[in-house]
Amino acid sequence: MSKSKQIMGLKSLKVKIEDSYVGTLALSHNGMVAFSYDKGWLARGFSISPFSLPLEEKVFVPNKTCFEGLFGVFADSLPDAWGRLLLKRILEEQGNDRDITVLDRLAMIGKSGMGALEYEPEYDKLEEQQIVDLDHLSRQCQKILNSEYTEELDVLYRMGGSSGGARPKILTQFDDKKWMIKFPSQYDSPEIGVEEWKYSLCAKNCGIIMPETKLFPSKNCGGYFGTVRFDVIPVNGTWKRIHTMTAAALLEADFRAPCLDYNQLMKLTRIITRDRKEDMENMFRRMCFNVYAHNRDDHAKNFSYQYDSDLDSWKLSPAYDLTYSNTYFGEHTTSVDGNGKNPGEKELLSVGLQGGLKKSMCMDIISEIKQKVKEDLETYLHGCN
Helix, strand or coil, X not given: CHHXXXXXXXXXXXXXXXXXXXXXXXXXXXXXXXXXXXXXXXXXXXXXXXXXXXXXXXXXXXXXXXXXXXXXXXXXXXXXXXXXXXXXXXXHHXXXXXXXXXXXXXXXXXXXXXXXXXXXXXXXXXXXXXXXXXXXXXXXXXXXXXXXXXXCHHHHHHHHCXXXXXXXXXXXXXXXXXXXXXXXXXXXXXXXXXXXXXXXXXXXXXXCCCCCEEEECCCCCCCEEEEXXXXXXXXXXXXXXXXXXXXXXXXXXXXXXXXXXXXXXXXXXXXXXXXXXXXXHHHHHHHHHHHHCCECCCCHHHCEEEEECCCXXXXXXXXXXXXXXXCCCCCCCEEECCECCCCCHHHHHHHHHHCCCCHHHHHHHHHHHHHHHHHHHHXXXXXXX
């Protein structure tokens, strides 16, 4: 990351989508980052954050601090724990480990972030690379997690420094598709890849819309979990990036703490998708799956929505990050009709009915998913429910 020494403490940034100027971010005196749309975007664009940034000619200033002074839509562009750790290690090795602004970090992401938003000026270009030795990369990730030295630090940053989530991962292209491949963290079983792959197969079997998934081979474990990215798709021989927002960003909600109930997610889905039947049903299915498959890491950043420019509307994104998980407080991060500890059929049905779904359909889905999860994931769930 040779250009990182150019960091000068940015005070403003341009925001773009597909080379179109969307607007400007500016650091205010109190540390909050204001945003204003470009006049050209106001004339022919769309609201990039429907609730927080309506398409209006004004200066918007966040009233919450949970995203380091940013609006949630821009905070979504920043990496989570893994990407932050990589950047911290790089800056420390270069002797440039002083505090940098949130705009500096967006400039480091530039055009390589998840979703469609791009930022200028761009300090450095993070590039996906062709798959090499995954076992080797996994070992280097472990070194970084253990605060050890690795010569592959720059390579890992370029391949995964812009990705979200806590687990080490890389972004690459394989078989003419854009993939995200995950490696175990220091807290994971070496077989976490196999587990997440099996969970993805079960979720598909439960009628949940998922991207294509694959278990990439390994000589050291059962394999590494990979998923095709849904924020970038092939269109007429090129790659089109899709504007994507997490529920946390849409609602300006702090995903690091329990802050949502599935009633709110159903309501959000109904409003943002204009009550699209397929999306309402799929959100209900995801809730049921998370309950019966013991996925308690169902926080507000693990649900996303995408803007469909052809329809000028939003839709629920494919599901992701579905696996067996606990939380330090022992409950679902997103409660089910007020119950995070041991929700069941009663709470699931209540959420569905409040979301406007028919009782008969809710009961059929609850029964279907409970049975399929039991059949497909019995090994992982034994003794936990």
